[in-house]
Amino acid sequence: MSEPGITRLFPLPAVDGLGDAQIAELYTAGAERRPWLRVNFVTSVDGAATHQGLSGGLSDDADKRVFAILRRLCDVVVVGAGTVRAEGYSAMRVDAASERWRTENGMSPHPVFAIVSAGLDLDPASPIFADAPNRPIILTTERSRPQAREALADVADVAICGRDRVEADALVRVLGERGLGRIHCEGGPHLFGDLIAAGTLDELCLTVSPRLEAGVASRISAGASPIVPVGLRLAHTLLSGDTLLLRYTRA
Numbered sequence: 001m002s003e004p005g006i007t008r009l010f011p012l013p014a015v016d017g018l019g020d021a022q023i024a025e026l027y028t029a030g031a032e033r034r035p036w037l038r039v040n041f042v043t044s045v046d047g048a049a050t051h052q053g054l055s056g057g058l059s060d061d062a063d064k065r066v067f068a069i070l071r072r073l074c075d076v077v078v079v080g081a082g083t084v085r086a087e088g089y090s091a092m093r094v095d096a097a098s099e100r101w102r103t104e105n106g107m108s109p110h111p112v113f114a115i116v117s118a119g120l121d122l123d124p125a126s127p128i129f130a131d132a133p134n135r136p137i138i139l140t141t142e143r144s145r146p147q148a149r150e151a152l153a154d155v156a157d158v159a160i161c162g163r164d165r166v167e168a169d170a171l172v173r174v175l176g177e178r179g180l181g182r183i184h185c186e187g188g189p190h191l192f193g194d195l196i197a198a199g200t201l202d203e204l205c206l207t208v209s210p211r212l213e214a215g216v217a218s219r220i221s222a223g224a225s226p227i228v229p230v231g232l233r234l235a236h237t238l239l240s241g242d243t244l245l246l247r248y249t250r251a
Contacts, residue, residue, distance in 0.1 A: 004061040006245070010237040018238070020097070024069050026236050027205070030249060034181030035172050037200055039192055040070055041220040042207040048217035049189060054087060058209040062240030070205060072098035074111050074184035076137070076175055081117035083188035084128070089113075091131035112180055114139060115156075116166050116191055120148035129155035139166050139174065168198035193223035196230055203249045204232065210242035 006023065008015040015022070031038070042058045043049055051057025059067070071077060071094050079089065092113035094102065099109045114137040115122065122128075122138070129136060129152075136156040140149065142163045149158050161170035175183055185191065195201045206220075231251035238245035 004065060004240050006062055006065070007239045008236060009239050010234065020065075020069060023066065023238075024073060024101075026238075027066075027070060027073060027247065030235065031182075031203065033202075035176045035183055036181065036202050037172060037183045037185065037195065038070065038074070038203040038205060039185045039187075039195065039201060040067065040205040041187060041192070042209055043220055044209050044211050044213040044217075046212045046214065047219055048213035048215070049220045050217045051211075051213060053217075055187070056087060058211070058213075059207070060209065060240075060243055062238075062243050062245065063207040063209070066205070066207070066238070066245055068095055068098060070184055071111060072101055073182065075107070075182040076112040076114050076180040076184065078114045078116060078139075078171070078175075078183055078185040078191075080188045080191040081115055081119070081122060082190075083186065084115055085121075086188075090127050091129075091133065092136070093133060108134060110134060111184070112137060112178075114175060114180075116140075116171065118144060118165055120144045120152060122148075122152060124151050124155045137175070137178070139171050141166060165194070168195045168200045172200050187220070189218050189220055189222040192221040193225075196221055197224035197226045199226065199230070201230065201250065203235075203247065206246045206248065208244040208246065210244075 006018045042063055093110050103109055110133040112134045116139045118141045138156045138158045139161045142160055159174045232248040233251045235247040235249050
C-alpha cells in the first residue's frame with residue numbers, strides 16, 4: 001500500500017510529497033535541548049479526543065505515518081496507565097524502517113516504554129512486559145501499593161515520582177537521569193493536563209481529523225489548569241487530504 005501524500009503548507013514555500021526523512025527533519029528542528037518533552041494527540045474539528053471511546057478511531061493513514069515517525073525520533077514513549085488499558089497497548093516496538101533508522105543513528109532499536117500509574121493496576125504477565133525489547137519503566141507514587149510495586153519490579157523499573165500523584169517535574173527528571181531526554185508522550189488527557197499545569201511541555205503535535213463528533217467525548221487535556229495559560233507558536237502545518245497535522249512549540 002502506498003504512503004499517504006503529505007504536503008508542507010507552512011513554513012512557505014509549500015512543498016508536496018514529503019518523504020519520511022523530510023518529515024523527521026521538520027519534527028526535529030528546534031528540539032535540540034535535553035530534556036525535550038513532546039506530546040502527540042489527534043482531535044476532531046469540534047474538539048473530541050476520541051471516537052467511540054478510542055483516539056485511534058479519529059486517526060487516518062497520514063496520522064499513523066507521522067505517529068510512527070515521532071516514535072522513531074524519541075528515547076522513551078510515556079503513556080498513562082488508563083490510556084494503555086483503553087487503547088490496548090502492547091510491547092513498545094517500532095516498525096522495521098524505524099528500527100533501521102534508529103540503529104543507523106546510534107539509538108537503541110526501540111524506544112523505552114514508560115507507564116504512568118498511581119494505582120499500579122497493571123498485570124506483570126502482560127505482553128507489555130513479557131515481550132518488551134527494553135525493560136519498561138513504571139512511574140508511580142509513594143502511596144502506591146507496596147505489594148504491587150514489588151510484583152512489577154520483577155518486570156520493570158519502578159520509580160517514585162511524587163507522594164499522592166505522579167509529578168510532571170519528577171517524571172522528566174527521572175527519565176533524564178536514565179539518559180532518556182527525548183520524551184514522547186501519547187496521553188491521556190489527565191496526564192497531558194498535569195504536564196501543562198507543571199509547565200514541563202515543550203511541544204504539542206496535533207492532528208485535526210476532518211470530522212464532527214459531538215457527543216460527550218473528552219478533550220485532549222483535562223484536570224488541573226496552569227496559573228497562566230501556556231503560549232505556543234506554530235512551527236509547521238502539514239496537510240494530507242483534508243487532515244491537518246500541526247506542530248506547536250512553546251512560545
